[in-house]
Structures are given as structure tokens and as C-alpha cells.
Amino acid sequence: MRVILFVGFLGSGKTSLMLPLARFLVERREAVDGRMPVVIIENEVGDVSIDDAVLRQEGLSVRELFGGCICCQLTADLTSCINDIHAEIDPHWVLVEATGLGTPQPIVSTIDRYGKGVERVTTLAVIDAVRWNELIVVVEPLVTKQVTGADVVAVNKTDLVDADTLEEVTRGVAALNGRAKVVRLSAGEGVGPEVWEKVIGP
Numbered sequence: 001m002r003v004i005l006f007v008g009f010l011g012s013g014k015t016s017l018m019l020p021l022a023r024f025l026v027e028r029r030e031a032v033d034g035r036m037p038v039v040i041i042e043n044e045v046g047d048v049s050i051d052d053a054v055l056r057q058e059g060l061s062v063r064e065l066f067g068g069c070i071c072c073q074l075t076a077d078l079t080s081c082i083n084d085i086h087a088e089i090d091p092h093w094v095l096v097e098a099t100g101l102g103t104p105q106p107i108v109s110t111i112d113r114y115g116k117g118v119e120r121v122t123t124l125a126v127i128d129a130v131r132w133n134e135l136i137v138v139v140e141p142l143v144t145k146q147v148t149g150a151d152v153v154a155v156n157k158t159d160l161v162d163a164d165t166l167e168e169v170t171r172g173v174a175a176l177n178g179r180a181k182v183v184r185l186s187a188g189e190g191v192g193p194e195v196w197e198k199v200i201g202p
């Protein structure tokens with residue numbers, strides 16, 4: 001199983017990006033071997049509803065871990081959730097949405113240390129391009145941890161900002177994490193397959 005961990009401040013667009021990525025992964029699977037391709041773990045109730053019964057018809061399943069944050073109180077629940085998914089379904093992909101206040105490093109350590117059947121964890125930090133300048137000041141330690149812990153940074157909501165702002169956000173992200181791949185996209189306008197390929201990597 002490969003895990004993609006979505007982090008990003010409240011309302012940045014994690015859920016809005018996760019469903020299209022899940023659908024892309026379902027369609028892309030090379031070998032149809034009967035395994036469910038994608039399981040989603042949601043760490044809180046968001047604006048965008050994710051209905052397990054509806055998604056099952058598309059080859060997706062959703063597990064929910066509510067009542068705390070998977071980077072602090074719920075690390076044991078996350079471990080058992082991943083291990084159950086491995087034992088019961090063993091999908092190709094597990095997409096995990098952290099809460100808006102979650103930081104990646106403790107979650108990745110938990111999965112690396114205790115997650116059974118996990119080949120690799122890729123951390124995707126979702127940035128709201130509209131609010132970057134505000135959030136990097138107001139919640140600087142959190143946003144910094146989310147960006148520095150990311151393998152890929154998705155600068156989202158490009159439909160709502162001008163080119164100069166987008167440049168500024170991209171520079172700000174690169175200054176914090178020069179190692180991460182940075183993609184600019186809009187969940188609102190839709191994300192093309194070439195961008196998703198870049199996000200998931202080889």
C-alpha cells in the first residue's frame with residue numbers, strides 16, 4: 001500500500017482535492033486484480049461530504065477517525081485503522097486527510113513505525129493561495145511545519161488569485177522547503193492527469 005497524507009490549514013482544499021485524486025487513481029490502476037484500489041481515511045467532518053455508500057460503487061471506501069487529531073490523541077487509532085485496512089482490503093492506495101491543525105511529522109513517524117503493509121508515505125501539503133500571506137503570519141509555526149514536512153506542496157485555489165500573488169506564494173513555499181515538488185492547481189477548476197502524476201511521483 002502507498003499512503004498519501006494530506007495536510008493543510010482549515011479550508012485549504014484537502015477534501016476537494018482528495019476525491020478527484022482518488023478517482024484518478026481508480027481509473028489509472030494498471031492491473032485490475034480485484035483489490036479495491038483506494039481507501040480514504042478522514043480525520044474529521046469537513047465541508048465536502050464523503051459518502052461511503054456512494055463511493056463504494058466507484059471502488060473507493062472511506063474510514064473515519066473522529067474525536068481527536070491523528071497527529072496527537074489518535075495515533076493508536078490511526079495505526080489500527082491502517083493495519084485493519086491492510087488485513088481486510090490491502091488497497092493499492094490509502095489517502096489520509098489530517099485535520100487542518102495536523103502536522104505531518106508525527107503522523108508519518110507513526111505510519112512508518114507501526115503501519116503494516118505500507119511501502120511509502122508521501123506527504124502532500126495543500127496551501128490556500130488566497131490566505132497564504134495571512135496564515136504564514138497568523139499561524140506561522142503550524143503552516144511552516146506543514147510545508148517543511150511535505151514531499152509535495154499543492155498551491156490550491158489558483159482560480160482566485162492573480163499571477164503576481166501566485167508567484168509570491170510559490171516563492172514563499174520554496175523558501176521554506178526547497179526539497180518539495182510544488183504544483184499549482186485549482187480544485188475548483190479541476191486538476192489534469194499530468195498534475196496528478198507529478199503529485200504521486202514514480
Ligand SMILES: Nc1nc2c(ncn2[C@@H]2O[C@H](COP(=O)(O)OP(=O)(O)OP(=O)(O)O)[C@@H](O)[C@H]2O)c(=O)[nH]1
Pocket residue numbers: 008009010011012013014015016017045046047048099100156157158159160185186187188189
Ligand atoms: N474557488 C475555489 N474554491 C475552492 C478550491 N478548493 C477548495 N475550494 C473551496 O474551499 C472550501 C474548503 O474546501 P475543503 O476541500 O473542504 O477544504 P479542507 O482543507 O478539506 O477543509 P477542512 O477539512 O475543514 O480543514 C470549500 O468551500 C471548497 O469548495 C479551489 O481551487 N477554488
Ligand SMILES: [Mg+2]
Pocket residue numbers: 014015016045046047048097
Ligand atoms: Mg476536509
